[in-house]
Amino acid sequence: MSKYVNHFIAIAISVLLLAACSKKQAEELKPVVPVNPGTQVTYTGFVQGLLQSRCAGCHAPGRGGASAWSFNGYSSVTANADKIKQAVLVSKTMPLGGSLSAADLQSLQTWFDSGMSQ
Ligand code: HEC
Structure with missing residues (x-):
């Protein structure tokens, strides 16, 4: 029985890690805005x-x-x-x-x- 619980915990942790990774990736894909607001564009x-x-x-x-x-x-x-x-x-x-x-x-x-x- 405890073997299954361990499996369950291992799977739950993997899912959480995956979710955390994909969230981080989504944040990294946000467009970068390199223009400094103070910079004049001519x-x-x-x-x-x-x-x-x-x-x-x-x-x-x-x-x-x-x-x-x-x-x-x-x-x-x-x-x-x-x-x-x-x-x-x-x-x-x-x-x-x-x-x-x-x-x-x-x-x-x-x-x-x-x-x-x-
Ligand atoms: C591959 C060819 C091509 C490129 C590259 C291109 N255009 Fe056009 N553009 C067209 C064509 C074709 C039309 C439609 C002309 C017509 O309706 O007579 C058009 C229409 C327009 C219009 C009028 C839209 C309207 O609704 O009145 C504007 C403004 C315009 N283009 C701006 C740009 C700007 C700014 C760029 C560069 C960032 C650009 N175009 C790049 C081909 C191009």
Whole structure:
């Protein structure tokens, strides 16, 4: 009888350990937010490079996404800020066929929130 009790205890401990491990893993998978809230995100320091590499391939004159918005410098971004925010940060439909990292999304959000400095 006590053999079964021991088995039961051993199984119970394993289950608890497993539960503890998977909980820890879930916590580790949370997106990291590396942007320090005090850090200023600027257009030339970050946004320009991001849009150039991740959006301009389609959003340039003559390309597939040009009718919606053409990437052509700072004012082409600020003039379309609401559309870009909606597509990238809210509905996340852009970049088409891909996605931005949590860090990039956070930096972009910070840039919009802090007044789109150049
Ligand atoms: C693989 C091509 C591709 C990439 C990469 C891409 N887009 Fe698009 N985008 C499109 C197409 C195609 C449309 C739809 C154009 C249309 O309806 O005429 C579109 C539409 C949009 C719209 C308009 C959405 C609306 O509802 O009005 C915005 C804003 C936009 N894209 C922003 C971006 C931004 C910002 C990036 C980079 C983070 C990006 N896109 C990356 C192809 C792309």
